[in-house]
Amino acid sequence: MSMNRVALYYAFAPLPDPDAIRLWQRALCEKWGLRGRILISKDGINGTVGGDIAAVKQYVKTTREYPAFKGMDIKWSDGGAADFPRLSVKVRDEIVSFGAPGELRVDRDGVVGGGTHLAPEELHALVDAKKAAGEEVVFFDGRNALEAQIGRFRNAIVPDVRTTHDFVRELDSGKYDDLKDKPVVTYCTGGIRCEVLSSLMVNRGFREVYQLDGGIVRYGEKYRDGGLWEGSLYVFDKRMHLEFSDDAVTLGRCVRCTAPTSTFQNCSNQECRNLTLYCAGCAADPVTLRCPQGCEADESEATAAGAA
Numbered sequence: 001m002s003m004n005r006v007a008l009y010y011a012f013a014p015l016p017d018p019d020a021i022r023l024w025q026r027a028l029c030e031k032w033g034l035r036g037r038i039l040i041s042k043d044g045i046n047g048t049v050g051g052d053i054a055a056v057k058q059y060v061k062t063t064r065e066y067p068a069f070k071g072m073d074i075k076w077s078d079g080g081a082a083d084f085p086r087l088s089v090k091v092r093d094e095i096v097s098f099g100a101p102g103e104l105r106v107d108r109d110g111v112v113g114g115g116t117h118l119a120p121e122e123l124h125a126l127v128d129a130k131k132a133a134g135e136e137v138v139f140f141d142g143r144n145a146l147e148a149q150i151g152r153f154r155n156a157i158v159p160d161v162r163t164t165h166d167f168v169r170e171l172d173s174g175k176y177d178d179l180k181d182k183p184v185v186t187y188c189t190g191g192i193r194c195e196v197l198s199s200l201m202v203n204r205g206f207r208e209v210y211q212l213d214g215g216i217v218r219y220g221e222k223y224r225d226g227g228l229w230e231g232s233l234y235v236f237d238k239r240m241h242l243e244f245s246d247d248a249v250t251l252g253r254c255v256r257c258t259a260p261t262s263t264f265q266n267c268s269n270q271e272c273r274n275l276t277l278y279c280a281g282c283a284a285d286p287v288t289l290r291c292p293q294g295c296e297a298d299e300s301e302a303t304a305a306g307a308a
Contacts, residue, residue: 004080006036006050006237007060008217010095010192012110013044013068018091021045025063026089032059035084037236039095043106045069046095046192048236051081068108075190075217083237096196099165103203104196115186115198115209120222123185123212127228130183138179142167142188142197143234149277150241150252150262151216151231153187167197171204183208189233191215220244232262240264254279256288267291 015021018040025038029049034056036049049056063069093101105112118126127137139156141148148158157179159170170176184206186194194211201209212219216233223229224245231251232241241262250260259279267274268286282288 003053004051004082005053005056006048006077006079006083007056008048008075008077008190009060009072010046010190010195011044011069011072012095012106012195013108014106015040015042015044015068018042021066022089022091026087028059028062029087029089032056033081034059035081035087037084038089040089040091041093041095041101043101043104044095045072048084050079050083050237073191073214075214075221077217077235077242079237079239083239085238094196096193097164098167098196098200100168100196100200103200105199111195111199113199113202114195115184115202115211117213118185118210119213120219120227123210123219124227126183126185126210135183138182138184139228140176140179140184140186140197140201142186142193146264146275147189147234150250150264151229151233152251154228154230156187164193168200171200180204180206181208183210185210185212187212187216187219189215189235190217225249234264252277254282255292256282265289 021040025040032051032055034049034051036047038045038047038049049059060074064072130137139153141152141156141158144163145158145161152158159167161167161170184201186198186209188194191212191214194215198209198211216229219227219229220233225247230249232243232248234241250262252260252262254261255276255278257279261277261279263278264275265278265283267276268289272291274291276291278289
């Protein structure tokens, strides 16, 4: 029986010809029957692909043969090509859409001026060291607020953002200025959003900024549900969410009846694009599978095919 896997990855490096990389990446994926979403810019690559495990491994090996992607870190998870509707390989101004392409600086070693990378065990060491010194580490969620509804680090700050474009506005609003002298750890799904977010924070005067290396995915692989993470992880494919163990708590609540749930559903209104949490019972009836406050268009990135 064939085994399937999903690979989540990114690499920041200057790319002189992003469109040539796009054509090459599409050809590789088509050759091995992979599906997923790959974004390429002058600053690097960001992708999630799924398929037969042997094919995905061959794809990763071949991609790493390109010098700029030699050190590309890979996060593996259960799933396969069927978890993605199609193969999408595109060139964009940014591989993470913060709306600040002019701020990001990248060299062959990655993002310049970002936060200090912390492996999961180093994160715990930092928390313990700061606690012993009478300080508290602040966890700062680098994802869209929707994603944090079902899982987040304990006592984390969850900015009021619907898309990554909103982070610049949030940081410039002044509401987090009291954190500028505190140790702040940014985190996101696979680490890529924090590469950019941490650099934006450093640029705005945050003095002690860290980023969780490998993101929540890598942390969950290490500690499952026995650490500082709570709940489910939102993922940008047909699975919608995943849990690191059977001990995962359910933080989300049905928008209709407040029953515990980690399942997002589209509103039964065909013209509505909102993703909302519903329990199985409320999702089973088109009357209750409807936004309680009425339906409004939502441009949230949470409806996009993929992100990291």
